[in-house]
Amino acid sequence: MTDICFTEDAPHILLVDDDARLAALAGRYLSENGFRVTRAASAAEARVKLRAMEFDLMVLDVMMPGESGLDLTGSLRAERAPAMPILLLTARDTPEDVLAGFEAGADDYLGKPFDPRVLVARLRAMLRRAQPPTATTGPLKLGEASFDSGRGELIGPNSRIRLTGAELALLTTLAAHPHEVFSREALAATLGLDDVNERAIDVQVTRLRRKIEPDPREPRFLQTVRGKGYVLKPGP
Structure with missing residues (x-):
């Protein structure tokens, strides 16, 4: 009941x-x-x-x-x-x-x-x-999509793209420091995951790539740096 x-x-x-x-x-x-x-x-x-x-x-x-x-x-x-x-x-x-x-x-x-x-x-x-970040920055271009960290919004060519809370936290962290490599440990801490579940970061990255990459199998924007972690490289 x-x-x-x-x-x-x-x-x-x-x-x-x-x-x-x-x-x-x-x-x-x-x-x-x-x-x-x-x-x-x-x-x-x-x-x-x-x-x-x-x-x-x-x-x-x-x-x-x-x-x-x-x-x-x-x-x-x-x-x-x-x-x-x-x-x-x-x-x-x-x-x-x-x-x-x-x-x-x-x-x-x-x-x-x-x-x-x-x-x-x-x-x-x-x-x-x-919660959307309080700091406002200009939208970050990710091909045909753009991410406004101030509003916590990912906008595609035709409409807003929905993000889960974990996806939003991950993208916000990476977008705050584009071109900077983040280890899985650092990203796990951002999402509140313990060390045992750092591999869960790989799952969240895979999900996020499906929403921002033209071809998630060949990522242009959210790239893997072998042995180090992940980096966001915005661009047209």
Whole structure:
């Protein structure tokens, strides 16, 4: 069943988990720490909530009956839904499982069981990354696209290109220092990932290339520097 807890003027979180006890405990803790929480017990119920309300972030269990959290994440990204940050909760936290989550479009993950204080810290960090930068700079040309870091917008030849929170954080960091090589460690720190998940940076880079490169297999703008990391080279 759905349980909605309200905290005035708070970030609105959609918490999706079929474990009623865990969801109740997590929802209560989040509410006590300044979040407005709406619960859903399945991906189908989450879709209903997403159509009816606006959310700042989704916390989504991976292993659920019916449509999994991983499938729901991939579906929402494929539908070009608003790029709401998504944190996956999973008892399967091998590197392969984590990378599959990032490939589907998740912004972060947290293994079960988890410390609720860590969940709160992760959510606050994700919300900070999702906010457009306060500093305003001129748009950066990336072929037919342009990135305005001040507005946090990637504009294609015909329309705005949606970015996930993690993609926006990654592109903003690289765009702030074009032609400078960033190690995976540095980029992982920017996205709030721990050292174990530096390989997740490769997944985010691959996703970002699909949105800015004419041919992602032969990147012109977001290039790999062998043995060092990645560099953004803007241009026409």
